Amino acid sequence: MDSARALWQRYQDWLYYHAELGFYIDISRMRFTPDFVTDMQPKFDRAFADMKALEAGSIANPDEQRMVGHYWLRSPELAPTEALRHDVTSTIDSIEAFASRVHSGEIHPPNAPKFTDILSIGIGGSALGPQFVAQALAVNSPPLNISFIDNSDPDGIDYVLGQLGDRLTTTLVITISKSGGTPEPNNGMKEVQFAYENAGLDFAKYAVAVTGVGSNLEKLARSKGWLDVFPMHDWVGGRTSELSAVGLLPAALQGIDIRALLDGAKIMDVATRVENIKQNPAALLALVWYFAGNGKGEKDMVVLPYKDRLLLFSRYLQQLVMESLGKEKDLDGKTVHQGIAVYGNKGSTDQHAYVQQLREGVANFFLTFIEVLQDNDRTKSHPEVEPNIYRADSLSGFLQGTRQALYENGRDSITVTIPSVSARSVGALIALYERAVSFYASLINVNAYHQPGVEAGKKAAAKVIALQIQAVKVIEDRGTPMLVEQIATEIDSIDDIEVIYRILRHLHANDRLKMSGDIAKPASLLFSMK
Numbered sequence: 001m002d003s004a005r006a007l008w009q010r011y012q013d014w015l016y017y018h019a020e021l022g023f024y025i026d027i028s029r030m031r032f033t034p035d036f037v038t039d040m041q042p043k044f045d046r047a048f049a050d051m052k053a054l055e056a057g058s059i060a061n062p063d064e065q066r067m068v069g070h071y072w073l074r075s076p077e078l079a080p081t082e083a084l085r086h087d088v089t090s091t092i093d094s095i096e097a098f099a100s101r102v103h104s105g106e107i108h109p110p111n112a113p114k115f116t117d118i119l120s121i122g123i124g125g126s127a128l129g130p131q132f133v134a135q136a137l138a139v140n141s142p143p144l145n146i147s148f149i150d151n152s153d154p155d156g157i158d159y160v161l162g163q164l165g166d167r168l169t170t171t172l173v174i175t176i177s178k179s180g181g182t183p184e185p186n187n188g189m190k191e192v193q194f195a196y197e198n199a200g201l202d203f204a205k206y207a208v209a210v211t212g213v214g215s216n217l218e219k220l221a222r223s224k225g226w227l228d229v230f231p232m233h234d235w236v237g238g239r240t241s242e243l244s245a246v247g248l249l250p251a252a253l254q255g256i257d258i259r260a261l262l263d264g265a266k267i268m269d270v271a272t273r274v275e276n277i278k279q280n281p282a283a284l285l286a287l288v289w290y291f292a293g294n295g296k297g298e299k300d301m302v303v304l305p306y307k308d309r310l311l312l313f314s315r316y317l318q319q320l321v322m323e324s325l326g327k328e329k330d331l332d333g334k335t336v337h338q339g340i341a342v343y344g345n346k347g348s349t350d351q352h353a354y355v356q357q358l359r360e361g362v363a364n365f366f367l368t369f370i371e372v373l374q375d376n377d378r379t380k381s382h383p384e385v386e387p388n389i390y391r392a393d394s395l396s397g398f399l400q401g402t403r404q405a406l407y408e409n410g411r412d413s414i415t416v417t418i419p420s421v422s423a424r425s426v427g428a429l430i431a432l433y434e435r436a437v438s439f440y441a442s443l444i445n446v447n448a449y450h451q452p453g454v455e456a457g458k459k460a461a462a463k464v465i466a467l468q469i470q471a472v473k474v475i476e477d478r479g480t481p482m483l484v485e486q487i488a489t490e491i492d493s494i495d496d497i498e499v500i501y502r503i504l505r506h507l508h509a510n511d512r513l514k515m516s517g518d519i520a521k522p523a524s525l526l527f528s529m530k
Helices: 004-014 034-056 082-104 125-136 154-170 183-198 216-224 245-253 258-271 281-292 313-325 355-360 391-408 423-444 452-478 484-490 494-509
Strands: 016-018 023-026 059-061 117-121 145-149 171-177 207-211 228-231 300-305 342-344 365-372 413-418 513-516 526-529
Touching (some): 016 281, 023 281, 082 245, 082 258, 125 171, 125 245, 216 228, 228 245, 245 258, 281 423, 313 423, 413 423, 484 494
Parallel strands (some): 117 145, 300 342, 300 365
Antiparallel strands (some): 016 023
Protein backbone atom coordinates (compact mmCIF):
# COMPACT_ATOMS: atom_id res chain seq x y z
CA MET A 1 0.00 0.00 0.00
CA ASP A 2 1.30 3.42 -0.91
CA SER A 3 2.17 5.72 1.97
CA ALA A 4 -0.10 8.64 2.78
CA ARG A 5 2.62 11.06 1.71
CA ALA A 6 3.10 9.27 -1.62
CA LEU A 7 -0.66 9.33 -2.27
CA TRP A 8 -0.81 13.01 -1.42
CA GLN A 9 1.96 13.70 -3.93
CA ARG A 10 0.25 11.54 -6.56
CA TYR A 11 -2.98 13.46 -5.98
CA GLN A 12 -1.18 16.76 -6.65
CA ASP A 13 0.69 15.37 -9.65
CA TRP A 14 -2.47 14.19 -11.43
CA LEU A 15 -5.12 16.66 -10.23
CA TYR A 16 -6.85 18.60 -13.01
CA TYR A 17 -8.56 21.85 -12.08
CA HIS A 18 -10.54 24.19 -14.33
CA ALA A 19 -10.65 27.60 -12.69
CA GLU A 20 -13.53 29.07 -14.70
CA LEU A 21 -15.82 26.08 -14.15
CA GLY A 22 -14.53 25.16 -10.69
CA PHE A 23 -14.21 21.53 -11.85
CA TYR A 24 -11.71 19.06 -10.37
CA ILE A 25 -10.81 15.73 -12.00
CA ASP A 26 -8.94 13.40 -9.64
CA ILE A 27 -7.54 10.20 -11.21
CA SER A 28 -4.86 9.66 -8.55
CA ARG A 29 -6.65 6.63 -7.11
CA MET A 30 -6.38 4.77 -10.43
CA ARG A 31 -3.20 2.68 -10.28
CA PHE A 32 -1.73 3.46 -13.71
CA THR A 33 2.00 4.06 -14.13
CA PRO A 34 3.97 6.73 -16.00
CA ASP A 35 5.00 4.06 -18.53
CA PHE A 36 1.35 3.36 -19.28
CA VAL A 37 0.74 7.03 -20.08
CA THR A 38 3.79 7.09 -22.34
CA ASP A 39 2.61 3.98 -24.18
CA MET A 40 -0.83 5.55 -24.70
CA GLN A 41 0.50 8.74 -26.28
CA PRO A 42 0.36 7.52 -29.92
CA LYS A 43 -3.26 6.48 -29.46
CA PHE A 44 -4.07 9.91 -28.07
CA ASP A 45 -2.32 11.62 -30.95
CA ARG A 46 -4.80 9.89 -33.22
CA ALA A 47 -7.73 10.62 -30.86
CA PHE A 48 -6.94 14.34 -30.88
CA ALA A 49 -6.78 14.28 -34.68
CA ASP A 50 -10.06 12.37 -34.87
CA MET A 51 -11.73 14.98 -32.66
CA LYS A 52 -10.54 17.77 -34.92
CA ALA A 53 -11.92 16.00 -37.97
CA LEU A 54 -15.23 15.34 -36.23
CA GLU A 55 -15.72 18.98 -35.30
CA ALA A 56 -14.76 20.05 -38.81
CA GLY A 57 -17.65 18.06 -40.28
CA SER A 58 -16.22 14.70 -41.33
CA ILE A 59 -18.68 11.87 -41.96
CA ALA A 60 -18.60 10.06 -38.62
CA ASN A 61 -21.75 7.98 -39.09
CA PRO A 62 -21.06 6.08 -42.34
CA ASP A 63 -24.21 3.94 -41.97
CA GLU A 64 -26.35 7.04 -42.53
CA GLN A 65 -23.71 9.22 -44.26
CA ARG A 66 -24.09 11.85 -41.57
CA MET A 67 -21.83 14.32 -39.84
CA VAL A 68 -21.81 14.33 -36.05
CA GLY A 69 -22.10 17.91 -34.86
CA HIS A 70 -23.53 18.11 -31.35
CA TYR A 71 -20.51 20.30 -30.48
CA TRP A 72 -21.87 22.99 -32.81
CA LEU A 73 -24.98 23.26 -30.65
CA ARG A 74 -22.99 25.25 -28.09
CA SER A 75 -20.43 26.71 -30.53
CA PRO A 76 -22.35 27.41 -33.75
CA GLU A 77 -19.43 29.48 -35.03
CA LEU A 78 -17.54 26.19 -35.53
CA ALA A 79 -20.19 24.65 -37.80
CA PRO A 80 -18.78 24.08 -41.31
CA THR A 81 -21.43 26.08 -43.20
CA GLU A 82 -23.37 29.27 -42.69
CA ALA A 83 -26.64 27.34 -43.10
CA LEU A 84 -25.77 25.06 -40.18
CA ARG A 85 -24.74 28.00 -38.03
CA HIS A 86 -28.07 29.66 -38.75
CA ASP A 87 -29.97 26.45 -37.96
CA VAL A 88 -28.41 26.30 -34.51
CA THR A 89 -28.85 29.95 -33.53
CA SER A 90 -32.35 30.31 -34.95
CA THR A 91 -33.53 27.18 -33.14
CA ILE A 92 -32.28 28.47 -29.78
CA ASP A 93 -33.91 31.85 -30.41
CA SER A 94 -37.19 30.14 -31.36
CA ILE A 95 -37.14 28.01 -28.22
CA GLU A 96 -36.62 31.01 -25.97
CA ALA A 97 -39.34 32.97 -27.75
CA PHE A 98 -41.82 30.09 -27.53
CA ALA A 99 -41.08 29.52 -23.82
CA SER A 100 -41.53 33.23 -23.13
CA ARG A 101 -44.89 33.28 -24.89
CA VAL A 102 -46.04 30.22 -22.93
CA HIS A 103 -44.89 31.72 -19.61
CA SER A 104 -46.66 35.01 -20.31
CA GLY A 105 -49.87 33.26 -21.34
CA GLU A 106 -49.72 34.54 -24.91
CA ILE A 107 -49.72 30.86 -25.88
CA HIS A 108 -52.29 29.20 -23.65
CA PRO A 109 -54.75 26.29 -23.64
CA PRO A 110 -58.22 26.96 -25.07
CA ASN A 111 -60.01 27.16 -21.75
CA ALA A 112 -57.38 28.48 -19.33
CA PRO A 113 -55.12 31.54 -19.11
CA LYS A 114 -51.88 29.52 -18.88
CA PHE A 115 -50.40 26.06 -19.23
CA THR A 116 -49.45 24.50 -15.90
CA ASP A 117 -47.69 21.33 -17.00
CA ILE A 118 -45.53 19.73 -19.67
CA LEU A 119 -45.94 16.12 -20.77
CA SER A 120 -42.80 15.05 -22.65
CA ILE A 121 -43.04 11.94 -24.82
CA GLY A 122 -39.80 10.34 -26.02
CA ILE A 123 -37.51 7.33 -25.76
CA GLY A 124 -33.79 6.83 -25.10
CA GLY A 125 -31.84 10.07 -25.43
CA SER A 126 -35.07 11.94 -26.09
CA ALA A 127 -36.12 11.10 -22.53
CA LEU A 128 -32.99 10.38 -20.47
CA GLY A 129 -31.34 13.77 -21.01
CA PRO A 130 -34.47 15.84 -20.31
CA GLN A 131 -35.26 13.69 -17.25
CA PHE A 132 -31.73 14.11 -15.87
CA VAL A 133 -31.72 17.88 -16.38
CA ALA A 134 -35.27 18.27 -15.01
CA GLN A 135 -34.33 16.56 -11.75
CA ALA A 136 -30.90 18.17 -11.47
CA LEU A 137 -32.13 21.74 -11.99
CA ALA A 138 -35.70 21.62 -10.69
CA VAL A 139 -36.92 24.59 -8.69
CA ASN A 140 -39.64 24.57 -6.05
CA SER A 141 -42.13 26.65 -8.04
CA PRO A 142 -41.36 26.20 -11.75
CA PRO A 143 -43.47 28.01 -14.35
CA LEU A 144 -44.50 24.55 -15.61
CA ASN A 145 -44.15 21.15 -13.98
CA ILE A 146 -42.97 18.27 -16.15
CA SER A 147 -43.95 14.61 -16.52
CA PHE A 148 -42.53 12.00 -18.88
CA ILE A 149 -43.80 9.11 -20.96
CA ASP A 150 -40.74 7.13 -22.03
CA ASN A 151 -42.09 3.65 -22.65
CA SER A 152 -44.95 1.75 -24.28
CA ASP A 153 -46.15 0.32 -20.97
CA PRO A 154 -49.93 1.02 -20.86
CA ASP A 155 -49.97 0.95 -17.08
CA GLY A 156 -47.10 3.45 -16.91
CA ILE A 157 -48.85 5.77 -19.35
CA ASP A 158 -52.12 5.49 -17.43
CA TYR A 159 -50.29 6.31 -14.21
CA VAL A 160 -48.73 9.47 -15.67
CA LEU A 161 -52.08 10.60 -17.11
CA GLY A 162 -53.77 9.78 -13.81
CA GLN A 163 -51.26 11.93 -11.91
CA LEU A 164 -52.09 14.83 -14.21
CA GLY A 165 -55.81 14.34 -13.62
CA ASP A 166 -57.80 17.49 -14.27
CA ARG A 167 -54.60 19.35 -15.19
CA LEU A 168 -54.73 17.55 -18.54
CA THR A 169 -56.69 20.57 -19.73
CA THR A 170 -53.67 22.81 -19.00
CA THR A 171 -50.89 20.42 -20.06
CA LEU A 172 -48.62 21.12 -23.03
CA VAL A 173 -47.55 17.92 -24.83
CA ILE A 174 -44.11 17.65 -26.45
CA THR A 175 -43.60 14.65 -28.74
CA ILE A 176 -39.93 14.03 -29.51
CA SER A 177 -38.97 11.71 -32.37
CA LYS A 178 -36.38 12.36 -35.08
CA SER A 179 -37.98 10.09 -37.67
CA GLY A 180 -41.53 10.32 -36.43
CA GLY A 181 -41.77 6.56 -36.87
CA THR A 182 -40.06 5.24 -33.74
CA PRO A 183 -42.70 2.99 -32.12
CA GLU A 184 -42.35 4.07 -28.48
CA PRO A 185 -42.93 7.84 -28.87
CA ASN A 186 -45.46 7.17 -31.61
CA ASN A 187 -47.39 4.83 -29.31
CA GLY A 188 -47.18 7.32 -26.45
CA MET A 189 -48.43 10.16 -28.61
CA LYS A 190 -51.42 8.11 -29.80
CA GLU A 191 -52.29 7.15 -26.21
CA VAL A 192 -52.12 10.78 -25.08
CA GLN A 193 -54.07 12.02 -28.10
CA PHE A 194 -56.74 9.42 -27.28
CA ALA A 195 -56.90 10.73 -23.69
CA TYR A 196 -57.36 14.31 -24.91
CA GLU A 197 -60.07 13.30 -27.35
CA ASN A 198 -61.90 11.36 -24.62
CA ALA A 199 -61.77 14.51 -22.49
CA GLY A 200 -63.34 16.49 -25.32
CA LEU A 201 -60.12 18.43 -25.99
CA ASP A 202 -58.60 19.34 -29.35
CA PHE A 203 -55.16 17.73 -29.09
CA ALA A 204 -53.62 20.06 -31.70
CA LYS A 205 -54.17 23.03 -29.37
CA TYR A 206 -51.89 21.38 -26.79
CA ALA A 207 -49.27 19.72 -28.99
CA VAL A 208 -45.69 20.54 -29.96
CA ALA A 209 -43.26 18.40 -31.98
CA VAL A 210 -39.48 18.09 -31.86
CA THR A 211 -38.56 16.12 -34.95
CA GLY A 212 -36.46 15.83 -38.08
CA VAL A 213 -37.07 18.19 -40.95
CA GLY A 214 -39.47 16.52 -43.37
CA SER A 215 -40.29 13.64 -41.02
CA ASN A 216 -43.69 12.03 -40.78
CA LEU A 217 -44.18 13.69 -37.39
CA GLU A 218 -43.43 17.14 -38.82
CA LYS A 219 -45.92 16.53 -41.64
CA LEU A 220 -48.56 15.41 -39.14
CA ALA A 221 -47.96 18.37 -36.81
CA ARG A 222 -48.13 20.95 -39.56
CA SER A 223 -51.15 19.41 -41.26
CA LYS A 224 -53.08 19.29 -37.96
CA GLY A 225 -52.07 22.80 -36.89
CA TRP A 226 -50.05 21.92 -33.79
CA LEU A 227 -48.78 24.83 -31.71
CA ASP A 228 -45.22 24.61 -33.04
CA VAL A 229 -42.53 22.34 -34.51
CA PHE A 230 -38.84 22.46 -33.56
CA PRO A 231 -36.09 20.78 -35.59
CA MET A 232 -34.07 17.75 -34.51
CA HIS A 233 -31.01 18.08 -36.72
CA ASP A 234 -29.92 14.92 -38.54
CA TRP A 235 -26.33 15.50 -37.37
CA VAL A 236 -27.32 15.12 -33.72
CA GLY A 237 -27.74 11.62 -32.32
CA GLY A 238 -30.27 10.87 -29.61
CA ARG A 239 -27.72 10.22 -26.88
CA THR A 240 -25.99 13.55 -27.57
CA SER A 241 -29.17 15.57 -28.09
CA GLU A 242 -29.76 17.11 -24.66
CA LEU A 243 -28.34 20.47 -25.75
CA SER A 244 -30.49 20.50 -28.89
CA ALA A 245 -34.22 21.28 -29.03
CA VAL A 246 -34.75 17.83 -27.49
CA GLY A 247 -33.53 19.03 -24.11
CA LEU A 248 -33.52 22.80 -24.42
CA LEU A 249 -37.26 23.16 -25.15
CA PRO A 250 -38.51 21.35 -22.03
CA ALA A 251 -35.75 22.97 -19.97
CA ALA A 252 -36.67 26.48 -21.11
CA LEU A 253 -40.34 25.82 -20.39
CA GLN A 254 -39.38 24.75 -16.86
CA GLY A 255 -37.57 28.05 -16.36
CA ILE A 256 -34.07 26.55 -16.58
CA ASP A 257 -31.37 28.85 -17.93
CA ILE A 258 -30.58 27.16 -21.25
CA ARG A 259 -27.93 29.74 -22.16
CA ALA A 260 -26.04 28.74 -19.00
CA LEU A 261 -26.33 25.05 -19.95
CA LEU A 262 -24.86 25.84 -23.36
CA ASP A 263 -22.19 28.10 -21.86
CA GLY A 264 -20.98 25.38 -19.48
CA ALA A 265 -20.77 22.88 -22.32
CA LYS A 266 -18.91 25.35 -24.54
CA ILE A 267 -16.32 26.09 -21.86
CA MET A 268 -15.79 22.36 -21.31
CA ASP A 269 -15.46 21.79 -25.05
CA VAL A 270 -12.66 24.36 -25.16
CA ALA A 271 -10.89 22.64 -22.27
CA THR A 272 -11.12 19.27 -24.00
CA ARG A 273 -9.53 20.55 -27.23
CA VAL A 274 -6.16 20.90 -25.49
CA GLU A 275 -3.86 18.32 -27.08
CA ASN A 276 -2.15 17.33 -23.86
CA ILE A 277 -3.43 14.39 -21.83
CA LYS A 278 -2.69 15.89 -18.41
CA GLN A 279 -4.29 19.21 -19.32
CA ASN A 280 -7.42 17.76 -20.94
CA PRO A 281 -10.13 16.54 -18.52
CA ALA A 282 -11.93 14.30 -21.04
CA ALA A 283 -8.62 12.76 -22.15
CA LEU A 284 -7.82 11.97 -18.52
CA LEU A 285 -11.12 10.13 -18.13
CA ALA A 286 -10.59 8.20 -21.37
CA LEU A 287 -7.05 7.34 -20.27
CA VAL A 288 -8.11 5.74 -17.00
CA TRP A 289 -11.16 4.03 -18.54
CA TYR A 290 -8.71 2.35 -20.90
CA PHE A 291 -6.39 1.47 -18.02
CA ALA A 292 -9.19 0.09 -15.83
CA GLY A 293 -10.52 -2.28 -18.48
CA ASN A 294 -7.28 -3.02 -20.32
CA GLY A 295 -8.75 -1.30 -23.36
CA LYS A 296 -11.36 -4.06 -23.59
CA GLY A 297 -14.04 -2.97 -21.13
CA GLU A 298 -13.02 -5.69 -18.67
CA LYS A 299 -14.34 -3.66 -15.73
CA ASP A 300 -17.69 -1.95 -15.20
CA MET A 301 -18.04 1.77 -14.49
CA VAL A 302 -19.93 2.40 -11.24
CA VAL A 303 -21.13 6.01 -10.99
CA LEU A 304 -21.92 7.36 -7.52
CA PRO A 305 -23.09 10.98 -7.42
CA TYR A 306 -23.19 12.28 -3.86
CA LYS A 307 -26.15 14.53 -4.55
CA ASP A 308 -29.84 13.59 -4.82
CA ARG A 309 -30.30 15.93 -7.77
CA LEU A 310 -27.77 13.90 -9.77
CA LEU A 311 -29.47 10.53 -9.17
CA LEU A 312 -30.35 10.14 -12.86
CA PHE A 313 -26.84 10.93 -14.08
CA SER A 314 -25.86 7.25 -14.07
CA ARG A 315 -28.93 6.38 -16.20
CA TYR A 316 -28.05 9.17 -18.60
CA LEU A 317 -24.46 7.88 -18.81
CA GLN A 318 -25.64 4.32 -19.37
CA GLN A 319 -26.96 5.22 -22.78
CA LEU A 320 -24.21 7.68 -23.67
CA VAL A 321 -21.41 5.23 -22.81
CA MET A 322 -22.94 1.85 -23.59
CA GLU A 323 -24.69 2.73 -26.86
CA SER A 324 -21.63 4.61 -28.08
CA LEU A 325 -18.98 2.07 -27.10
CA GLY A 326 -20.80 -1.27 -27.09
CA LYS A 327 -19.80 -2.53 -30.55
CA GLU A 328 -19.20 -5.98 -32.06
CA LYS A 329 -16.91 -4.72 -34.84
CA ASP A 330 -14.15 -2.14 -34.83
CA LEU A 331 -13.49 0.34 -37.62
CA ASP A 332 -11.39 -2.25 -39.45
CA GLY A 333 -14.21 -4.81 -39.42
CA LYS A 334 -12.53 -6.94 -36.77
CA THR A 335 -14.73 -8.64 -34.16
CA VAL A 336 -13.84 -7.01 -30.83
CA HIS A 337 -17.02 -6.98 -28.66
CA GLN A 338 -16.15 -3.67 -27.04
CA GLY A 339 -17.98 -1.63 -24.44
CA ILE A 340 -18.09 -0.47 -20.83
CA ALA A 341 -21.04 -1.44 -18.63
CA VAL A 342 -22.33 1.44 -16.50
CA TYR A 343 -24.46 1.31 -13.39
CA GLY A 344 -24.94 3.36 -10.25
CA ASN A 345 -27.31 4.92 -7.80
CA LYS A 346 -26.25 7.68 -5.41
CA GLY A 347 -24.21 8.24 -2.30
CA SER A 348 -24.57 7.71 0.52
CA THR A 349 -27.46 5.35 -0.25
CA ASP A 350 -25.03 2.90 -1.81
CA GLN A 351 -23.06 2.64 1.41
CA HIS A 352 -26.10 0.81 2.73
CA ALA A 353 -26.62 -1.17 -0.49
CA TYR A 354 -23.90 -2.51 -2.78
CA VAL A 355 -20.72 -0.88 -1.41
CA GLN A 356 -20.29 -4.05 0.67
CA GLN A 357 -19.73 -6.00 -2.54
CA LEU A 358 -17.71 -3.21 -4.11
CA ARG A 359 -15.23 -3.35 -1.24
CA GLU A 360 -15.07 -7.08 -0.60
CA GLY A 361 -16.63 -8.88 -3.57
CA VAL A 362 -15.65 -9.38 -7.20
CA ALA A 363 -13.24 -6.61 -8.27
CA ASN A 364 -14.79 -6.23 -11.74
CA PHE A 365 -15.39 -2.46 -11.66
CA PHE A 366 -13.94 0.98 -11.11
CA LEU A 367 -15.73 3.82 -9.33
CA THR A 368 -16.57 7.34 -10.37
CA PHE A 369 -17.53 9.55 -7.46
CA ILE A 370 -19.35 12.77 -8.35
CA GLU A 371 -18.73 15.28 -5.57
CA VAL A 372 -20.59 18.58 -5.17
CA LEU A 373 -18.81 21.11 -2.99
CA GLN A 374 -21.65 23.50 -2.19
CA ASP A 375 -25.08 22.91 -0.73
CA ASN A 376 -27.47 24.25 -3.38
CA ASP A 377 -29.50 26.27 -0.88
CA ARG A 378 -27.06 27.96 1.44
CA THR A 379 -29.40 30.78 2.42
CA LYS A 380 -31.34 28.65 4.88
CA SER A 381 -30.07 27.78 8.31
CA HIS A 382 -29.59 24.09 8.99
CA PRO A 383 -29.45 22.20 12.27
CA GLU A 384 -26.23 20.74 13.56
CA VAL A 385 -26.23 16.93 13.49
CA GLU A 386 -23.28 17.00 15.88
CA PRO A 387 -21.55 20.00 17.43
CA ASN A 388 -20.49 22.21 14.51
CA ILE A 389 -21.19 19.38 12.04
CA TYR A 390 -23.92 19.80 9.44
CA ARG A 391 -25.63 17.43 7.01
CA ALA A 392 -23.39 18.43 4.11
CA ASP A 393 -20.34 17.67 6.26
CA SER A 394 -21.66 14.17 6.87
CA LEU A 395 -22.25 13.62 3.16
CA SER A 396 -18.71 14.75 2.37
CA GLY A 397 -17.38 12.44 5.06
CA PHE A 398 -19.31 9.50 3.62
CA LEU A 399 -17.79 10.11 0.18
CA GLN A 400 -14.23 10.47 1.40
CA GLY A 401 -14.54 7.51 3.75
CA THR A 402 -15.92 5.26 1.02
CA ARG A 403 -13.21 6.36 -1.43
CA GLN A 404 -10.52 5.57 1.11
CA ALA A 405 -12.00 2.25 2.25
CA LEU A 406 -12.33 1.04 -1.33
CA TYR A 407 -8.81 2.09 -2.32
CA GLU A 408 -7.34 0.37 0.72
CA ASN A 409 -8.88 -2.87 -0.54
CA GLY A 410 -7.52 -2.55 -4.08
CA ARG A 411 -10.55 -0.83 -5.66
CA ASP A 412 -9.70 2.07 -8.00
CA SER A 413 -11.75 5.24 -8.33
CA ILE A 414 -12.05 8.57 -10.11
CA THR A 415 -13.51 11.63 -8.40
CA VAL A 416 -15.16 14.38 -10.43
CA THR A 417 -15.84 17.46 -8.28
CA ILE A 418 -18.12 20.31 -9.29
CA PRO A 419 -18.78 23.49 -7.31
CA SER A 420 -22.59 23.21 -7.29
CA VAL A 421 -25.48 21.75 -9.25
CA SER A 422 -26.14 24.66 -11.57
CA ALA A 423 -27.15 24.95 -15.20
CA ARG A 424 -23.57 25.77 -16.17
CA SER A 425 -22.03 22.87 -14.24
CA VAL A 426 -24.61 20.40 -15.61
CA GLY A 427 -23.90 21.59 -19.15
CA ALA A 428 -20.20 21.12 -18.51
CA LEU A 429 -20.75 17.61 -17.10
CA ILE A 430 -22.70 16.63 -20.21
CA ALA A 431 -19.93 17.94 -22.48
CA LEU A 432 -17.18 16.33 -20.39
CA TYR A 433 -18.61 12.85 -20.79
CA GLU A 434 -19.57 13.33 -24.43
CA ARG A 435 -15.94 14.23 -25.16
CA ALA A 436 -14.54 11.41 -23.01
CA VAL A 437 -16.66 8.87 -24.88
CA SER A 438 -15.44 10.24 -28.21
CA PHE A 439 -11.79 10.04 -27.15
CA TYR A 440 -12.19 6.53 -25.74
CA ALA A 441 -13.91 5.33 -28.93
CA SER A 442 -10.88 6.50 -30.89
CA LEU A 443 -8.52 4.75 -28.47
CA ILE A 444 -10.29 1.41 -29.00
CA ASN A 445 -10.95 2.02 -32.72
CA VAL A 446 -14.75 1.82 -32.76
CA ASN A 447 -17.44 4.06 -34.21
CA ALA A 448 -19.16 5.85 -31.33
CA TYR A 449 -21.87 7.32 -33.53
CA HIS A 450 -23.86 4.42 -34.91
CA GLN A 451 -25.94 1.76 -33.14
CA PRO A 452 -26.47 -1.34 -35.30
CA GLY A 453 -27.51 -3.39 -32.26
CA VAL A 454 -30.36 -0.99 -31.49
CA GLU A 455 -31.49 -1.09 -35.09
CA ALA A 456 -31.43 -4.91 -35.00
CA GLY A 457 -33.67 -4.85 -31.94
CA LYS A 458 -36.13 -2.51 -33.65
CA LYS A 459 -36.32 -4.80 -36.67
CA ALA A 460 -36.87 -7.86 -34.47
CA ALA A 461 -39.66 -6.07 -32.57
CA ALA A 462 -41.32 -5.10 -35.85
CA LYS A 463 -41.22 -8.74 -36.91
CA VAL A 464 -43.01 -9.78 -33.71
CA ILE A 465 -45.81 -7.30 -34.38
CA ALA A 466 -46.11 -8.60 -37.96
CA LEU A 467 -46.36 -12.19 -36.63
CA GLN A 468 -49.09 -11.13 -34.20
CA ILE A 469 -51.16 -9.62 -37.01
CA GLN A 470 -50.81 -12.77 -39.11
CA ALA A 471 -51.53 -15.15 -36.23
CA VAL A 472 -54.69 -13.35 -35.16
CA LYS A 473 -55.96 -13.29 -38.74
CA VAL A 474 -55.43 -17.07 -39.08
CA ILE A 475 -57.36 -17.69 -35.84
CA GLU A 476 -60.17 -15.41 -37.00
CA ASP A 477 -60.35 -17.05 -40.41
CA ARG A 478 -60.31 -20.61 -39.03
CA GLY A 479 -63.08 -19.97 -36.52
CA THR A 480 -62.14 -23.04 -34.44
CA PRO A 481 -59.51 -23.50 -31.72
CA MET A 482 -55.98 -24.01 -33.04
CA LEU A 483 -52.70 -25.33 -31.64
CA VAL A 484 -49.64 -23.10 -31.70
CA GLU A 485 -47.95 -25.40 -34.21
CA GLN A 486 -50.97 -25.21 -36.50
CA ILE A 487 -50.91 -21.43 -36.39
CA ALA A 488 -47.17 -21.26 -37.02
CA THR A 489 -47.46 -23.67 -39.93
CA GLU A 490 -50.39 -21.77 -41.42
CA ILE A 491 -48.41 -18.52 -41.55
CA ASP A 492 -45.23 -20.29 -42.69
CA SER A 493 -43.32 -19.33 -39.55
CA ILE A 494 -42.58 -22.62 -37.82
CA ASP A 495 -39.09 -21.34 -36.91
CA ASP A 496 -40.82 -18.65 -34.85
CA ILE A 497 -43.13 -21.01 -32.97
CA GLU A 498 -41.93 -19.96 -29.53
CA VAL A 499 -42.36 -16.27 -30.38
CA ILE A 500 -45.88 -17.00 -31.65
CA TYR A 501 -46.71 -18.89 -28.45
CA ARG A 502 -45.55 -15.94 -26.35
CA ILE A 503 -47.64 -13.56 -28.48
CA LEU A 504 -50.73 -15.69 -27.99
CA ARG A 505 -50.13 -16.02 -24.26
CA HIS A 506 -49.87 -12.21 -24.03
CA LEU A 507 -53.14 -11.77 -25.92
CA HIS A 508 -54.89 -14.29 -23.65
CA ALA A 509 -53.58 -12.59 -20.51
CA ASN A 510 -55.12 -9.35 -21.75
CA ASP A 511 -58.49 -10.99 -22.50
CA ARG A 512 -58.12 -10.74 -26.28
CA LEU A 513 -57.97 -14.51 -27.03
CA LYS A 514 -59.37 -17.67 -25.46
CA MET A 515 -56.86 -20.27 -24.32
CA SER A 516 -57.62 -23.81 -23.18
CA GLY A 517 -55.51 -26.82 -22.24
CA ASP A 518 -52.65 -27.57 -19.85
CA ILE A 519 -50.81 -24.29 -19.28
CA ALA A 520 -47.66 -26.19 -18.28
CA LYS A 521 -47.65 -27.87 -21.71
CA PRO A 522 -47.61 -25.06 -24.28
CA ALA A 523 -47.80 -27.40 -27.27
CA SER A 524 -51.20 -28.69 -26.06
CA LEU A 525 -52.84 -25.28 -25.77
CA LEU A 526 -55.70 -24.31 -28.05
CA PHE A 527 -56.33 -20.68 -29.02
CA SER A 528 -59.48 -19.11 -30.41
CA MET A 529 -61.16 -15.73 -30.63
CA LYS A 530 -63.20 -14.42 -27.73
